[in-house]
Amino acid sequence: MSSLIEQAAQRLEQLRNAGVVLPGDTLNKGSEPVSAALPLRDAPVREVIEEPVAQPQSKKVELDLHALAAQGLLTPNAPRTHIADQYRVIKRPLIKNAMGKGAATLNHANLIMVTSALAGEGKSFTSLNLAMSIAAEMDNTVMLVDADVARPSVLRMLGLPQGPGLLDVLEDQVDMASVLLRTNVDKLTILPSGTPHARATELLASDAMSHLLEDMANRYPDRIIIFDSPPLLLTTESRVLASHMGQIVVVVHADKTPQSAVQQAVATIESCPVKMLLLNQARANAAGSYGYGYGYGYGYGYGHDNAIQKA
Known part of the structure; x- marks a missing residue:
């Protein structure tokens, strides 16, 4: 019997030396209990608090609406003008298609590219006015993307400094939410072109761009x-963008753009199912229907075989 007690005592001593706290043992002052030796119901509970991950926030910018109006741009709450009425006519079929209420079902119908055959035809002016006009809608919001990555002009026309944007997102350097600009026009946001890049065309043609546009569309x-895209006959970026668009508006400068240039430009975007020709700077007719300044005529067509003519 004594040998069994001695063996048990030796075993207990070995367990204590190994750091196991046994029932009835008294912990040394300042020592931590070994949780593995405690019954589960008595084990200390430690709450793990996870810090919330900060989500990127878009930046708020203030547009000088009086200065924009002085440039001939549409602004909210401005008096009704003939140019505002013209844009109401221009935007209506575009919105109808974008919301799936047109004559045909279109992929990415809410992605609308505004371009021109050559430079200086007023595409950026048209892009801004079209975006402002759509922002006045009761049931729609609008994002204006400066996709003229070679010669961006949207921020300059709005009186805003250049900053990161589309190209930076495509390089996976920033989250899109962090470069979006929320404006004091309630339903209008701006996506700048971003940091100039030597391989801008390749970025626009990348899988990253396809995924981004898919996300934006849906x-x-x-x-x-x-x-707001580059001229079709001067760069390749707009042709790459055109392959992702549901609708395209081609701005034509009245009495200036050669008909051959317009035909060549339209031929480069024949894969887009819906194309509109918008005649910019049309002069007043005998009845003075356009007044002074900017006037617009437009033509509209579906598919590849329909001729598009100025209204």
Whole structure:
């Protein structure tokens, strides 16, 4: 019997030396209990608090609406003008298609590219006015993307400093939410072109761009996205963008753009199912229907075989 007690005592001593706290043992002052030796119901509970991950926030900018109006741009709450009425006519079929209420079902119908055959035809002016006009809609929001990555002008026309934007997002350097500009026009946001890049065409043709456009087209069902794009005959970026668009508006400078240039430009975007020709700077007719300044005529067509003529 004594040998069994001695063996048990030796075993207990070995367990204590190994750091196991046994029932009845008294902990040394300042020592921590070994939780593995405690019954589960008596084990200390430590709450793990996870810090919330900060989400990127878009930046709020203030547009000088009086200065924009002085440039001939549309602004909210401005008196009704003939140019505002013209844009109401121009935007209506675009919105109808974008919301799936047109004569045909279109892929990415809410992605609308505004371009021209050559430089200096007023595409950026048209992009801004079209975006402002759509922002006045009761049921739609609008994002204006400065996709003229070679010669961006949207921020300059709005009196805003250049900053990161589309190209930076495509390089996976920033989150898109962090470069979006929320404006004091309630339903209008701006996506700048971003940091100039030597391989801008390749970025626009990348899988990253395809994924981004897919997300942009489907994220908000009420949002229409306007792309101010480079001239079709001067760069390759606009042709790459055109392959992703549901609708394209080609701005033509009245009495200036050669008909051959317009035909060549339209031929480069024949894959887009819906194309509109918008005649800019049309002169007043005998009845003075356009007044002074900017006047617009437009033509509209579906598919590849329909001729598009100025109204």
